Amino acid sequence: MPRRRNMPVVVVFCAILSLTSMAQKPASRVLAPSEFLKFEVGADRKLADYRQIVSYFKALAAAVPDRLELETLGKTTLGEEMIMAVISSPENLHKKARYQEIARKLADPRGLSQEQIDALAREGKTILLLTCNIHSTEIGSSQMAMEWAYKLVTAQDEETKRRLDSSIVLLVPSLNPDGQIMVTEWYRKYLGTKYEGGPMPYLYHHYVGHDNNRDWYMLTQVETRNVNRAVYHEWFPQFWLDEHQMGFYGPRIYIPPNADPVAKLVNPLVHRGNNLMGATMGWRLEEAGKSGVIYGYSFDAYWPGGTRNTGWWKNMFGVLTEVASARIATPLEVSPTELQGGAKGLITYEQQINFPNPWPGGTWRLRDIMDYELLVSDAALETVSKYRQEMLRGVASMAGQAVQTADANQFWRIPIDDQRDPITATRLAALMLEHGVEVRLAGDKKSFLIATAQPYGRFVEEMMGLQRYPEVKPAPNSGILEPYDVAAWSLPLMMGVKAEKVMLAPGEQQSATLLKQAPWPGGGLEGNGPYYSTPDDKNNVSALINAMQKAGGQAFIARPGNQSPVAIFAAHAQLAATAEKLHLRLQAVPALPAGAIQVKPLRLALYKSYIPSIDEGWTRFLLEQYGFAVKNVENKEVRAGNLNAAWDVIILPDSARDAVVEGKPGREGYFEELPPEYTGGIGKEGLRALRDFVEKGGTIITLARAADVLTGEEFNLPVRNVLVTGADKRPLPTSEFNIPGSLLRIDLDTKHPVAWGMPAEIAGFFDSPVAFQTSAPAPDIQRSIIAWYPEDARDILISGYVHGAERLERKAAAVSFTRGKGKIVMFGFRVQHRAQTEGTFQMLFNAIYWATM
Numbered sequence: 097m098p099r100r101r102n103m104p105v106v107v108v109f110c111a112i113l114s115l116t117s118m119a120q121k122p123a124s125r126v127l128a129p130s131e132f133l134k135f136e137v138g139a140d141r142k143l144a145d146y147r148q149i150v151s152y153f154k155a156l157a158a159a160v161p162d163r164l165e166l167e168t169l170g171k172t173t174l175g176e177e178m179i180m181a182v183i184s185s186p187e188n189l190h191k192k193a194r195y196q197e198i199a200r201k202l203a204d205p206r207g208l209s210q211e212q213i214d215a216l217a218r219e220g221k222t223i224l225l226l227t228c229n230i231h232s233t234e235i236g237s238s239q240m241a242m243e244w245a246y247k248l249v250t251a252q253d254e255e256t257k258r259r260l261d262s263s264i265v266l267l268v269p270s271l272n273p274d275g276q277i278m279v280t281e282w283y284r285k286y287l288g289t290k291y292e293g294g295p296m297p298y299l300y301h302h303y304v305g306h307d308n309n310r311d312w313y314m315l316t317q318v319e320t321r322n323v324n325r326a327v328y329h330e331w332f333p334q335f336w337l338d339e340h341q342m343g344f345y346g347p348r349i350y351i352p353p354n355a356d357p358v359a360k361l362v363n364p365l366v367h368r369g370n371n372l373m374g375a376t377m378g379w380r381l382e383e384a385g386k387s388g389v390i391y392g393y394s395f396d397a398y399w400p401g402g403t404r405n406t407g408w409w410k411n412m413f414g415v416l417t418e419v420a421s422a423r424i425a426t427p428l429e430v431s432p433t434e435l436q437g438g439a440k441g442l443i444t445y446e447q448q449i450n451f452p453n454p455w456p457g458g459t460w461r462l463r464d465i466m467d468y469e470l471l472v473s474d475a476a477l478e479t480v481s482k483y484r485q486e487m488l489r490g491v492a493s494m495a496g497q498a499v500q501t502a503d504a505n506q507f508w509r510i511p512i513d514d515q516r517d518p519i520t521a522t523r524l525a526a527l528m529l530e531h532g533v534e535v536r537l538a539g540d541k542k543s544f545l546i547a548t549a550q551p552y553g554r555f556v557e558e559m560m561g562l563q564r565y566p567e568v569k570p571a572p573n574s575g576i577l578e579p580y581d582v583a584a585w586s587l588p589l590m591m592g593v594k595a596e597k598v599m600l601a602p603g604e605q606q607s608a609t610l611l612k613q614a615p616w617p618g619g620g621l622e623g624n625g626p627y628y629s630t631p632d633d634k635n636n637v638s639a640l641i642n643a644m645q646k647a648g649g650q651a652f653i654a655r656p657g658n659q660s661p662v663a664i665f666a667a668h669a670q671l672a673a674t675a676e677k678l679h680l681r682l683q684a685v686p687a688l689p690a691g692a693i694q695v696k697p698l699r700l701a702l703y704k705s706y707i708p709s710i711d712e713g714w715t716r717f718l719l720e721q722y723g724f725a726v727k728n729v730e731n732k733e734v735r736a737g738n739l740n741a742a743w744d745v746i747i748l749p750d751s752a753r754d755a756v757v758e759g760k761p762g763r764e765g766y767f768e769e770l771p772p773e774y775t776g777g778i779g780k781e782g783l784r785a786l787r788d789f790v791e792k793g794g795t796i797i798t799l800a801r802a803a804d805v806l807t808g809e810e811f812n813l814p815v816r817n818v819l820v821t822g823a824d825k826r827p828l829p830t831s832e833f834n835i836p837g838s839l840l841r842i843d844l845d846t847k848h849p850v851a852w853g854m855p856a857e858i859a860g861f862f863d864s865p866v867a868f869q870t871s872a873p874a875p876d877i878q879r880s881i882i883a884w885y886p887e888d889a890r891d892i893l894i895s896g897y898v899h900g901a902e903r904l905e906r907k908a909a910a911v912s913f914t915r916g917k918g919k920i921v922m923f924g925f926r927v928q929h930r931a932q933t934e935g936t937f938q939m940l941f942n943a944i945y946w947a948t949m
């Protein structure tokens with residue numbers, strides 16, 4: 097049983113006279129977190145919220161300004177201040193700029209001799225970035241951060257002083273402050289009721305919930321971008337430790353190394369450094385009598401989407417830890433009979449070499465989580481300070497290898513104008529710049545050029561190239577190890593951008609110029625007329641339609657002579673400026689083309705259940721980004737019916753049918769109930785109301801698994817999902833069919849309004865078991881196949897991993913129905929997955945506009 101740690105007593109600390117400081121500071125009284133906040137931090141049922149945490153860090157920065165400085169990373173989605181504490185010795189903080197410069201040089205050592213690198217490694221300090229609480233219910237580390245900072249700035253022992261002389265700690269107490277506040281407010285509200293410590297009925301990030309740790313190569317959210325800037329443009333830390341929590345019934349803490357499989361392009365030295373870290377963490381945990389420590393478990397070394405993982409391809413060491421959870425701050429009693437394995441690396445809960453000291457069960461509380469986290473935080477600082485020179489040299493050596501092992505004449509070329517959507521092509525170049533990658537503009541200004549021989553060259557290669565998931569088998573005759581998250585992230589494919597690998601002659605290389613920022617295509621109006629026209633094949637055309645509707649203007653779509661669609665805008669005072677802002681060039685036309693259809697303003701609803709759907713958040717984020725006026729509709733309103741009075745379009749985001757209809761988080765077994773106002777789903781009456789909505793002229797768009805809401809007997813549509821089985825629409829077992837997130841070849845009927853402006857063949861992102869088999873309906877229903885998979889399974893995969901692709905052969909990927917006066921569009925593949933699949937956003941936008949036609 098973990099013992100309870102005594103809280104630190106009040107310490108009166110006299111600021112040590114620093115040799116480099118100009119004058120002796122007055123004695124400062126440094127308060128421990130519990131003393132400052134006036135409750136016992138880490139005690140059962142007690143939580144400091146983010147604003148209290150910030151106030152504590154501000155107090156620390158005021159009390160010991162020569163040991164802890166606060167940096168503001170930026171604002172969060174909901175306007176909180178995102179802070180990062182910089183903790184080190186007074187001498188190091190005084191010379192902070194010099195150490196940042198050294199870190200930057202070692203991250204890009206081109207032009208330095210080995211002697212110069214060695215000299216920088218001797219002079220430099222290791223920079224350790226420790227990030228906490230990205231997942232808001234994983235609350236322990238946000239509390240621990242205060243105690244650890246206090247411990248570091250008040251330590252008088254020689255060992256801590258040595259560590260802080262060797263290293264600079266960057267401590268981010270929460271990577272998602274908005275969610276930290278939501279979770280503490282929810283927890284406090286239901287304290288002492290039967291809902292104490294239970295689930296919240298909404299996402300803990302305003303837009304993306306748990307997926308805030310899936311955003312680190314696409315950088316769509318402000319929190320991600322704030323941290324990305326500090327890491328890859330300002331501080332260049334050599335080591336990133338990200339502290340998480342996991343489930344209730346397994347090991348007590350996961351430490352590095354990761355589980356298999358391993359990404360090919362990551363320099364093996366990354367794993368060696370991570371293993372050093374894991375070894376120290378494991379040692380210190382065992383030494384302190386902490387049981388239940390595991391490595392090589394669950395979390396693979398293949399996927400680049402989460403915090404520190406992205407840094408592996410940029411020559412940075414980085415690990416996560418995962419401590420078992422309590423019920424937020426409420427203790428949990430775990431019976432030995434409830435302990436279980438079940439994940440990669442621990443199939444059954446028993447002693448193994450990677451799990452030598454199983455936890456026997458018992459009470460598990462917030463204090464335990466924080467104690468384990470304090471030990472691994474200390475171990476992290478111990479490791480980076482002990483191996484200071486090795487880590488500094490290691491980063492430089494990996495960056496050097498990335499340059500030397502690539503062909504100096506090899507570049508990724510992204511043509512600028514020769515694209516369906518040059519704006520998205522520029523967005524890809526801008527994203528690479530934001531990642532700290534070198535991007536050049538070709539001498540003829542017709543393409544972006546990205547060298548593979550550069551310090552972040554392996555990141556470039558991973559993001560621009562194709563993925564082939566390594567099929568690693570843990571034992572003879574066993575199945576393969578499954579990916580932790582998705583298996584593909586090829587940005588050009590996801591974004592619908594043409595890119596090719598080319599060899600450039602030295603002359604071409606020399607005429608190219610390094611970009612500081614991406615040059616966006618020019619926009620505005622050409623000529624004078626009552627109308628202005630532009631090809632309707634770019635995502636931003638939808639943004640312009642929405643902006644002009646909002647400004648009281650008129651927008652139309654036409655397909656002159658059944659050719660490529662165009663968008664036409666009536667002359668309006670704000671048209672020129674808006675088109676310019678959106679990088680769109682419009683041509684004056686004397687009249688509307690024949691067959692032009694007005695895109696009328698519409699009332700757009702996005703269904704939101706109380707079993708939070710991350711896809712709901714992403715869809716809301718994306719639609720808002722493009723200026724759609726979208727509002728949420730909840731169960732009660734759906735059940736009440738008469739939906740046509742309020743809405744023209746209802747989008748059902750990806751959710752399991754049971755979550756929508758019954759309000760149940762899973763198919764079977766016990767689940768904790770939410771407070772009464774959040775229970776249940778749309779129910780049978782909601783299903784009837786949705787059918788009624790369509791028959792009276794409404795449009796329903798279903799995303800991925802939400803199709804199953806409409807494929808039941810209540811709707812009686814001539815379609816079934818071939819990847820589920822049984823009346824309860826259970827997915828096929830993964831032994832038969834498994835595509836955990838891959839890019840697939842899909843053909844489109846570009847004459848269908850939902851596919852207007854799209855190419856005939858696309859790379860579609862697939863991660864949910866949804867593919868359609870339609871049949872010929874009675875005359876009251878029309879069905880159309882918008883998108884379908886190739887007829888040979890071998891042609892289906894473009895990037896990622898597929899198992900059982902035969903089941904997709906010749907199946908529909910997106911279908912539509914008209915019934916009564918209304919329409920239904922079902923997307924089986926992920927047209928707007930995590931706001932990453934820019935190449936297919938337009939299909940969602942088209943489906944919305946189709947409702948008004």
Ligand SMILES: [Zn+2]
Pocket residue numbers: 231234340341
């Ligand atoms: Zn987590």
